[in-house]
Amino acid sequence: MPPSIPRLALPLIALAACACSGGPGSRDAGTDGTDDAAEVCQPGSGETLDLLGWWGTRAWVQVEMVTSPEGIVRMCPDPHPGIALLTLVINLHTQSGDRIDYEFVVCEIGMPTVTASLAPCSEEEFLNVNLELGPHLMAYIPSQEFHGHAEIGGTQPCSAYTSDTLDITYGYDPSVVASDEPLPGWDVECGGSTPEACVNDWGSVIDEDGDGHPGVSLQVTTDPVDTIQGQAYTTWRTNPHMHGQVWSSTLIQGDLSPTMEYDVVGSGADLQGIPMDEATVKRNIPRFLIPTTGSTYKMVRVDGEHGSQDLDADGNSIVTCEELMEHLEVLE
Ligand SMILES: [Ca+2]
Numbered sequence: 001m002p003p004s005i006p007r008l009a010l011p012l013i014a015l016a017a018c019a020c021s022g023g024p025g026s027r028d029a030g031t032d033g034t035d036d037a038a039e040v041c042q043p044g045s046g047e048t049l050d051l052l053g054w055w056g057t058r059a060w061v062q063v064e065m066v067t068s069p070e071g072i073v074r075m076c077p078d079p080h081p082g083i084a085l086l087t088l089v090i091n092l093h094t095q096s097g098d099r100i101d102y103e104f105v106v107c108e109i110g111m112p113t114v115t116a117s118l119a120p121c122s123e124e125e126f127l128n129v130n131l132e133l134g135p136h137l138m139a140y141i142p143s144q145e146f147h148g149h150a151e152i153g154g155t156q157p158c159s160a161y162t163s164d165t166l167d168i169t170y171g172y173d174p175s176v177v178a179s180d181e182p183l184p185g186w187d188v189e190c191g192g193s194t195p196e197a198c199v200n201d202w203g204s205v206i207d208e209d210g211d212g213h214p215g216v217s218l219q220v221t222t223d224p225v226d227t228i229q230g231q232a233y234t235t236w237r238t239n240p241h242m243h244g245q246v247w248s249s250t251l252i253q254g255d256l257s258p259t260m261e262y263d264v265v266g267s268g269a270d271l272q273g274i275p276m277d278e279a280t281v282k283r284n285i286p287r288f289l290i291p292t293t294g295s296t297y298k299m300v301r302v303d304g305e306h307g308s309q310d311l312d313a314d315g316n317s318i319v320t321c322e323e324l325m326e327h328l329e330v331l332e
């Protein structure tokens, strides 16, 4: 960091990126999903589709982070592209005509490493900012069950598959804040300093990951210099609307029209013990955009039926996130 840059800026970078990461994830750039989506379904087998059962699912969500006009943080490049990875276990449990009801759990949300700098972007000053779910949140999400249903276009391979699911939310009560209303978040124009005064719908914010802080916590680390120790306390909402085709009784894939957003309800970030002010942090968080195209998903049957791999290691007729995560290669 150049000496002219205030040290205070460092945590802002981290939190900004954390915003970036608010959705971005990406350990592998998701080339698998992209490649598969580029293929064309061939209804070769002529089988009558049977889709009920357990499916491992991965979504590659294209995300972009852009620098806030008021921010001192600059994504490099700006906008900064990335891929967020969602890994799910879905149980397609009931079929009635062309409708299939399902339950699912989110196993993992992976966010991309972001390169950031202070304006202007300087290749010598890049700081890698790594955002991930805090340890409590990481342990918590596989315990949350969500519901949805899918419409199937037919009984033969290459039939359309369109799923509709409720919002996946963390850190607030979705029965209080409707899906078309803003997430609970800190009002940067607030004259006060407490969340009671400054967070809209504060009453709906819950410590859902049980770490003693409001909302759910995202953890930020930086390299090559481990300067920042911080968490952003957030509310989170995503909804992976899936459109695609049933390739067979063991493979469904296609495009994703995801929504993914977050807001800050508190700051747990500090630099050498100096806590950051929430409004200042939020003003410096880059905006988080999701292109309407380019995201893909793949569902792979994992219960041993129809020749699929059987990941139900303990034989209890339930495939858990733990069992899926042991064999993520099936989703690649
Ligand atoms: Ca919490």
Ligand SMILES: [Ca+2]
Pocket (backbone or CB within 6 Å): 311, 312, 313, 314, 315, 316, 317, 318, 319, 320, 323
């Ligand atoms: Ca099992």
